[in-house]
Amino acid sequence: MNTRIGILGVLALGTSLSLTIGLTGCGETKSPEQITADSLALDFPQVHAMAQTTMVASSDDAADDPCVWIHPDDKSKSLIIGTNKRSGIDIYNLQGEMQASYPVGRVNNVDVRYGFQLGDKRVDIVVATNRSHNGLSVFVVNSNEQTLTSLGDDLFPSAVGEVYGFALGQPKMQDKLYAVLVSKTGQLEQWELNGKSGSIAGKIVRAHQFSSICEGIVVDDFTGVIYVGQEEEGIWKLPLDPKSNKPPEQVFALSNSPGLISDIEGISIYYASETEGYIIASIQGNNSYAVLEREEPHTYLGSFTIQKGLAIDGVQETDGVDVVNRALPGYPYGFLIVQDGHNHMGGKLVNQNFKIVDWKSIAFTFSPALKVASEFEQ
Ligand code: CA
Ligand code: CA
Ligand code: CA
Ligand code: CA
Helix, strand or coil, X not given: CHHHHHHHHHHHHHHHHXXXXXXXXXXXXXXXXXXXHHHHXXXXXXXXXXXXXXXXXXXXXXXXXXXXXXXXXXXHHCEEEEEECCCEEEEECCCCCEEEEECCCCEEEEEEEEEEEECCEEEEEEEEEECCCCEEEEEEEECCCCEEEEEXXXXXXXXXXXXXXXXXXXXXXXXXXXXXXXXXXXXXXEEEEEECCCCXXXXXXXXXXXXXXXXXXXXXXXXXXXXXXECCCEEEEEECCCCCCCCCEEEEEHHXXXXXXCCEEEEEEEECCCCCEEEEEEEHHHCEEEEXXXXXXXXXXXXXXXXXXXXXXXXXXXXXXXEECCCECCECCCEEEEEECCEEECCEEECCEEEEEEHHHHHCCCCCCCCCCCCCCC
């Protein structure tokens, strides 16, 4: 940390000198904050992707948010589930090869949870925000076939203007499942989903208004906390318990972080134990990722970037992210998966995809190294 502060100081001094030459290649003027953030990103530790998914079928900004479903018995049959916000859900194997597409509409963010009670069975469930219906699309994972079955796209119409970010939350020691979405105008809407009757029902149990656009969102099932990324401001937390009246508390502010610049996009949690671990956030403004302590006071530990490796291009303008601490075939230390906003293959810009980075390579760019907890099961 001391080294980092030293570099921050030097770059902050350099900022005023570079103001007069702060022009992009297009002649667009960069703000002083952008210049500082870009300079700092050059200094962040660099990691490389070790695998990538098939590119999505749609051009332009289409791939958005990934999550990972871990097979209960045979980890090699686990799936990467990704959204294509122009057409639907795609699923990939751990090699990144596309296995199936579900053209359910303009899905944006997606998440997964295990052991949801549906009638007399326990099922794994995948839910996405879907802007075609302005609500939630719900799927069950078929473990044997490694496929998804849609339970419907219009079961849960949202009351917000436009559904956007999304996370599931399943508090430990409670048989409950919450679906939490946020909108482009900063509305948060929390649903409680119930499948005990054999079909899935839901009711809105909480609403909250943030002051501007929010997208990245994740729930810590152990501590019962929702983390919300307000794109231009920072990260907030609030209790998952919808009956709580505790107002959201800011845990991270972009305005206090010279190396970090809006937008804050995807947020995910690396679980190292029931209480330890990290919050990872995509910092889209300078193509980097910030790492905060999961434990209070959520200290900022540093950032990294994903640069071009021998076979796979670097990652820019990441939207959604997910991180897995558990050992998976090919990834004994788990991995981070991120959307790549500018996917290059053979030197050419092609459709977007998702890139996979070994957690170990991230953990060891930090000093002291971040924790590795490949046996810890949530
Ligand atoms: Ca994007
Ligand atoms: Ca966004
Ligand atoms: Ca790229
Ligand atoms: Ca997005």
